């Protein structure tokens with residue numbers, strides 16, 4: 001619902017595999033907004049993720065007194081393309097990207113378990129959303145690049161916003177894939193809606209679910225188009241030393257990058273079927289490159 005106070009961004013809970021929104025018409029609005037809040041599942045412990053978010057960039061090596069610090073040495077040279085520690089030049093964020101194939105060998109054990117729980121939530125959310133779309137269930141797994149059958153790309157990615165760096169927090173972008181489950185607990189996130197930027201106030205006890213480019217492309221020609229939300233994080237001010245730096249982290253669900261498993265991103269044409277739109281690896285590299293350059297944006 002759009003009111004004089006704002007858009008009334010949607011909140012939902014997953015119950016028995018279905019998304020129950022707090023407002024009638026909630027799902028339709030969420031698909032138009034490109035995001036919604038989802039209640040955290042009961043019993044999901046976020047301690048490990050929050051610790052890693054506050055520690056991965058600290059100097060040193062992980063050790064028995066602090067297994068959550070000292071991860072800047074895990075770079076893409078060691079882990080592979082788009083993986084590991086990145087320090088951005090034009091944004092405040094320094095980041096840590098890690099695909100599910102590496103979770104057990106790189107992340108502390110409790111964090112690997114949390115990553116799996118967040119992936120399972122993300123896939124439950126995606127299935128519940130797909131049930132509302134004009135897309136036959138027999139096409140779901142192929143259309144979504146096999147991410148529903150454990151063959152997709154699943155990254156748990158961390159952001160630390162360095163308040164001493166006088167730059168934007170995180171540049172304008174759309175997430176690349178199907179759904180993102182984002183833990184964002186401090187102000188600073190903004191979304192674009194109807195040509196204007198709107199701050200998103202954190203709602204305790206919830207994650208934010210973002211829809212990404214893959215689902216926007218797939219559904220564009222259907223009766224149930226899903227918007228990928230353009231978003232950014234504004235520059236974080238230097239404050240007093242006792243206030244901890246802003247962090248966030250997110251579980252990203254993308255298609256398989258293995259072309260034998262998934263040829264790329266599809267568009268669904270009702271009455272015809274799936275049409276291959278673009279190679280996914282190239283698409284992903286372009287979006288990432290454009291997000292972290294000075295004068296571009298991670299849009300397509």
Ligand SMILES: O=C(O)CCC(=O)C(=O)O
Pocket residue numbers: 157159170175182183184188189231232233247248249250
């Ligand atoms: O920090 C946030 O609130 C958003 C982070 C984000 O958009 C991302 O990591 O893709």
Ligand SMILES: [Fe+2]
Pocket residue numbers: 173174175231
């Ligand atoms: Fe994002």
